[in-house]
Amino acid sequence: MLDYITSYLGLNQTPGQAGNIFWVTVYILIVFGGVSVAVMAMNWLERKALAHFQIRLGPMRVGPHGLLQPIADAVKLLTKEDIIPDEADKFVFWIAPLIILCASFAVYIVVPFGPTHAITDVNIGILFMLGVSSLSVLGVVMAGWASNSHYPLIGSLRSSAQMISYEVAMGMAVVSAILMTSLNKTGTGTLSMIGIVQAQQEQHIWFLFKFFPLGFIAFVIFAIAMVAETNRAPFDLPEAESELTAGFHTEYSGLRWSLFMLGEYAAMIAVSSIAVTLWLGGWMRPFPNTLTGDTWDLVFSLIPGFLFLGLALIAFIGVTRMPKHPYFKIQTIGLAGFGAVLGLIGLILFIPPVRDRIQDIFWFVAKVGVFMYLYIWYRATFPRYRFDQLMKVGWKVLLPIAIGVVILTAIIGVLA
Amino acid sequence: MQPVATTFFFYFLSGLTLVSGILVITRKNPVHSALALILGLLSQAGLYLMLYAPFVAGVQIILYAGGIMVLFLFVIMLVNIERVEKEREFNKQWLVGILAAGALGALFVLIYTRGRELFPNQTNLPLETNNTQQIGVMLYGQYMFPFEIASLLLLVAIIGAVVMAKRRI
Amino acid sequence: MPDQMTKDPYLSNLELGQPDKTFLDSNELIINMGPQHPATHGVLRVILKLDGEKVLGTECVIGYLHRGVEKIAENRTYTMFNPYVDRMDYVAAVSNGLGYCEAVEKLMNIEAPPRANYIRVILTELNRIASHQLWLGTHALDIGAMTPLFYTFRDREEILKIFEKYCGARLTTHAFRIGGCLYEAYEGFEEDVKRYIDFLPPKIDEYEELLTTNRIWVERTRNIGKISAEDCKALGVTGPVLRASGVKWDIRKALPYANYTEFDFEIPTGTSGDTYDRYLVRMEEMRQSLRIIRQAVERIPEGPIMAKVPKVIKPPVGEVYHSIEAPKGELGYFIVSDGSTQPYRVRVRPPSFVNLQALDVMVRGALVADVIAVIGTLDIVLGEVDR
Numbered sequence: 001m002l003d004y005i006t007s008y009l010g011l012n013q014t015p016g017q018a019g020n021i022f023w024v025t026v027y028i029l030i031v032f033g034g035v036s037v038a039v040m041a042m043n044w045l046e047r048k049a050l051a052h053f054q055i056r057l058g059p060m061r062v063g064p065h066g067l068l069q070p071i072a073d074a075v076k077l078l079t080k081e082d083i084i085p086d087e088a089d090k091f092v093f094w095i096a097p098l099i100i101l102c103a104s105f106a107v108y109i110v111v112p113f114g115p116t117h118a119i120t121d122v123n124i125g126i127l128f129m130l131g132v133s134s135l136s137v138l139g140v141v142m143a144g145w146a147s148n149s150h151y152p153l154i155g156s157l158r159s160s161a162q163m164i165s166y167e168v169a170m171g172m173a174v175v176s177a178i179l180m181t182s183l184n185k186t187g188t189g190t191l192s193m194i195g196i197v198q199a200q201q202e203q204h205i206w207f208l209f210k211f212f213p214l215g216f217i218a219f220v221i222f223a224i225a226m227v228a229e230t231n232r233a234p235f236d237l238p239e240a241e242s243e244l245t246a247g248f249h250t251e252y253s254g255l256r257w258s259l260f261m262l263g264e265y266a267a268m269i270a271v272s273s274i275a276v277t278l279w280l281g282g283w284m285r286p287f288p289n290t291l292t293g294d295t296w297d298l299v300f301s302l303i304p305g306f307l308f309l310g311l312a313l314i315a316f317i318g319v320t321r322m323p324k325h326p327y328f329k330i331q332t333i334g335l336a337g338f339g340a341v342l343g344l345i346g347l348i349l350f351i352p353p354v355r356d357r358i359q360d361i362f363w364f365v366a367k368v369g370v371f372m373y374l375y376i377w378y379r380a381t382f383p384r385y386r387f388d389q390l391m392k393v394g395w396k397v398l399l400p401i402a403i404g405v406v407i408l409t410a411i412i413g414v415l416a
Numbered sequence: 417m418q419p420v421a422t423t424f425f426f427y428f429l430s431g432l433t434l435v436s437g438i439l440v441i442t443r444k445n446p447v448h449s450a451l452a453l454i455l456g457l458l459s460q461a462g463l464y465l466m467l468y469a470p471f472v473a474g475v476q477i478i479l480y481a482g483g484i485m486v487l488f489l490f491v492i493m494l495v496n497i498e499r500v501e502k503e504r505e506f507n508k509q510w511l512v513g514i515l516a517a518g519a520l521g522a523l524f525v526l527i528y529t530r531g532r533e534l535f536p537n538q539t540n541l542p543l544e545t546n547n548t549q550q551i552g553v554m555l556y557g558q559y560m561f562p563f564e565i566a567s568l569l570l571l572v573a574i575i576g577a578v579v580m581a582k583r584r585i
Numbered sequence: 586m587p588d589q590m591t592k593d594p595y596l597s598n599l600e601l602g603q604p605d606k607t608f609l610d611s612n613e614l615i616i617n618m619g620p621q622h623p624a625t626h627g628v629l630r631v632i633l634k635l636d637g638e639k640v641l642g643t644e645c646v647i648g649y650l651h652r653g654v655e656k657i658a659e660n661r662t663y664t665m666f667n668p669y670v671d672r673m674d675y676v677a678a679v680s681n682g683l684g685y686c687e688a689v690e691k692l693m694n695i696e697a698p699p700r701a702n703y704i705r706v707i708l709t710e711l712n713r714i715a716s717h718q719l720w721l722g723t724h725a726l727d728i729g730a731m732t733p734l735f736y737t738f739r740d741r742e743e744i745l746k747i748f749e750k751y752c753g754a755r756l757t758t759h760a761f762r763i764g765g766c767l768y769e770a771y772e773g774f775e776e777d778v779k780r781y782i783d784f785l786p787p788k789i790d791e792y793e794e795l796l797t798t799n800r801i802w803v804e805r806t807r808n809i810g811k812i813s814a815e816d817c818k819a820l821g822v823t824g825p826v827l828r829a830s831g832v833k834w835d836i837r838k839a840l841p842y843a844n845y846t847e848f849d850f851e852i853p854t855g856t857s858g859d860t861y862d863r864y865l866v867r868m869e870e871m872r873q874s875l876r877i878i879r880q881a882v883e884r885i886p887e888g889p890i891m892a893k894v895p896k897v898i899k900p901p902v903g904e905v906y907h908s909i910e911a912p913k914g915e916l917g918y919f920i921v922s923d924g925s926t927q928p929y930r931v932r933v934r935p936p937s938f939v940n941l942q943a944l945d946v947m948v949r950g951a952l953v954a955d956v957i958a959v960i961g962t963l964d965i966v967l968g969e970v971d972r
Contacts, residue, residue, distance in 0.1 A: 050731075053732055054731065054732050054734075054735035054736075055735050055736065055739055056735065089445065089447065091448070092447060092448070092451070095451075122470065123470060123545050123547075123548070124470045124471055124473075124474045124547075124548065127471065127474035127475070127478065128474055128477075130478060131474050131475075131477035131478035131481075131482060132477065134477075134478055134482035134483070135477070135481060135482050137482060137486050138454065138481070138482070138485065138486060138489065141486060141489045141490070141493070142447070142451070142489070145447060145489075145493045153493065157490065157493070157494075160486060160490075164483065164486060188549055191471075191548055233729065234729065234801055236729075237729075237954065379731070380731060380732050381730070381732060381795070382729070382730065382799070382801050383725065383728040383729035383730035383796075383799070383801050383802050383805055384728060384729025384730075384801070384805075385729075385801055385804070385805070386804075386805060386952065386954045386955070387638075387952075387954065388638075388952065389804055389805075
């Protein structure tokens with residue numbers, strides 16, 4: 001038994017490839033737990049960042065600077081009354097959020113956090129991710145239908161039409177990135193997620209900059225399509241509050257609605273990780289080829305530690321700025337404790353063994369974090385597209401450009 | 417990677433496919449039938465995986481379960497459900513139906529027993545890692561012409577649908 | 586649900602045909618944007634007749650905020666009625682007060698002294714800016730841009746602070762009295778206003794930066810809700826809606842009141858009468874109002890702020906119609922006096938009430954999502970529509 005566990009540690013493969021069920025389970029628990037924590041953190045970040053864009057503070061009361069607000073939200077949603085519409089189809093009503101949740105979470109088994117830091121590496125990795133995330137459309141359609149009411153049905157049909165339209169443009173952009181993976185010595189590309197990042201590593205360039213501007217245009221198309229795919233602003237007409245049709249999750253209350261929200265944020269993180277893997281070099285640190293050498297490696301490997309120490313510093317500055325009133329004593333202590341935990345994590349990240357292992361995961365998560373911030377930024381800034389304009393952008397603007405990029409990439413790839 | 421528990425997964429997935437097939441025809445509610453069909457398609461994708469054809473499995477999920485079934489669901493949901501549910505589930509021709517199904521089943525059994533050479537016990541399975549490449553090479557090399565004809569057919573279908581459904585350009 | 590709606594008396598002129606089998610089988614659908622809706626700016630009920638997503642016709646049902654203000658006027662003296670006037674267009678209360686006081690002054694042949702006129706103009710133009718800022722925030726929010734709302738409300742706070750220091754109230758100000766102003770401009774009034782004049786132009790630029798060239802905003806507002814100049818004149822639509830259709834009509838220039846002749850400003854007009862032009866017209870109006878305020882605050886004379894008005898206001902028998910350019914359009918007061926201390930009849934011509942008629946014309950053939958944009962661009966306040 002112990003041999004089974006330790007036999008994996010010597011290998012240089014993902015646990016799925018090695019067939020080690022124990023480590024697969026451990027990785028699954030870590031990844032899914034991490035994604036759940038990330039979703040909660042994203043919820044908090046969205047409210048705070050949106051508030052700061054709108055010159056207000058956001059949640060400040062529950063925990064220092066609202067850090068415990070997601071927990072309060074979760075508790076509130078859990079204790080709400082579970083209302084099922086009268087004539088609704090109970091089985092479909094029950095299963096719709098589960099389908100969205102399972103589809104959004106199942107894609108994480110191929111997300112590459114590092115060359116061996118993935119749950120497994122299927123050799124159709126990107127195809128698997130696109131396919132399983134397209135299963136969430138089924139959940140949306142079923143949610144709207146099971147609510148047995150006109151407006152959720154219209155909203156869900158619109159949502160799902162939008163999602164499948166932008167999947168086409170997404171797929172085309174992905175194809176152009178996959179084409180670039182085949183520009184290596186053997187001439188065969190790969191669909192596996194780890195293989196794509198390794199192709200970028202071998203070709204010494206992020207696919208974002210390859211055949212400039214083709215890679216960049218493909219990235220932009222994917223970035224726009226992924227925002228539309230996850231029904232986020234500015235493409236969130238089906239679920240906007242001020243429109244007539246109120247969206248497919250109107251009739252859901254309490255825990256079921258929180259499952260939708262969980263699925264939506266998980267899908268956001270998943271498509272962002274596709275974008276990071278395909279164009280932004282996955283887990284590679286910035287400038288792996290122009291700034292080579294052991295010193296530069298050392299400098300870049302110290303960045304995670306310094307980042308957490310910086311966050312701890314911000315937390316301590318926040319502690320000094322807290323009001324000196326007895327009511328705020330617990331919050332001040334809480335914030336100081338949080339700062340201490342962050343500082344501790346930062347110090348741990350300086351230890352060499354931890355430092356080396358954590359490099360890939362850190363850069364991957366940092367890049368995905370940039371995308372999350374972009375999502376919030378879009379929501380704060382842009383007005384909403386009307387539905388027909390939305391579909392027009394998807395079919396008549398993004399798709400022709402994407403097809404053009406594929407053709408040009410293929411031509412240049414063959415010629416060069 | 418060594419395959420794990422092949423027999424169990426085979427029986428499990430095939431059983432799932434059969435059960436979902438039966439559910440498709442026995443459910444009164446058309447949406448439940450469509451959901452059962454989705455379940456059947458997904459278990460079929462699992463069977464493709466067991467046959468070392470991951471690309472086909474992925475495409476099955478993307479296209480069939482994620483695209484075509486969504487289309488089915490759209491159509492089912494936009495049609496008047498109450499009228500459909502009031503119809504009788506099995507019409508009066510069930511005897512002829514059973515006879516026809518029995519005859520078809522007997523034909524299948526006959527083919528399998530008489531034509532046993534057609535179903536080899538061992539084949540040279542192509543390498544799992546090459547599945548995508550091999551399909552690509554075949555589709556765009558050997559079977560280029562049928563591939564393009566099929567895509568042309570789909571284009572005709574799309575144009576026909578748009579022409580029939582549009583009210584103004 | 587369709588059966589319930591066919592019994593509704595307001596739907597008779599929407600020419601309903603057969604009741605629907607399923608709501609998606611037949612072509613026409615009646616949807617009710619109920620009195621409680623986040624985007625109708627108050628309690629407005631709009632019944633839409635749709636063909637799929639296209640709007641075939643609308644019917645507005647109003648009256649949910651009717652408080653009988655005009656009837657109340659018949660039982661109050663002229664001075665007692667003054668505070669009621671603010672509550673009609675509660676967003677631009679100072680304009681309402683100005684119109685009423687000037688109407689009664691016209692009836693009684695009183696002239697407000699020059700200093701009072703200057704204070705009146707400054708406060709009214711400040712209120713115009715505040716009203717347009719509120720309009721901009723809510724209109725952008727309806728179309729989906731969340732952030733301009735907070736920016737405009739933050740900047741509107743400065744104006745409301747000035748109002749509060751002047752007369753004690755932020756929203757329903759009751760700032761003017763018949764014959765002039767009651768309150769003297771407080772210590773530091775001119776400094777505050779001058780500070781505001783310098784504070785605002787970068788903020789207007791900020792709003793424009795967020796919206797004017799944003800492609801999504803332009804696509805949502807250009808060619809939406811078009812109304813021609815002839816239709817405007819036929820319906821009696823006034824205000825920025827009329828000016829955006831190309832008609833250069835502003836009562837401050839055409840039939841000037843309260844010393845507007847002494848100020849130098851321009852009237853922005855649009856060309857195509859769509860939502861985007863109305864947006865541009867109102868943004869420019871904010872800048873022109875700042876121009877008026879700048880000139881006024883530099884030239885404000887000393888003197889009395891109240892004319893010689895008898896203690897008991899008893900206008901001679903007669904009637905008067907006086908209209909002003911409120912932020913939303915032509916606000917008119919028709920007062921009939923029978924010689925007693927209480928008016929015989931006060932009839933208010935609210936701009937939003939008349940502009941709301943244009944909704945039907947603007948929205949025919951557009952999509953449902955545009956109805957909300959058009960209601961926003963008309964800038965209606967239900968307090969005024971219903972009174």
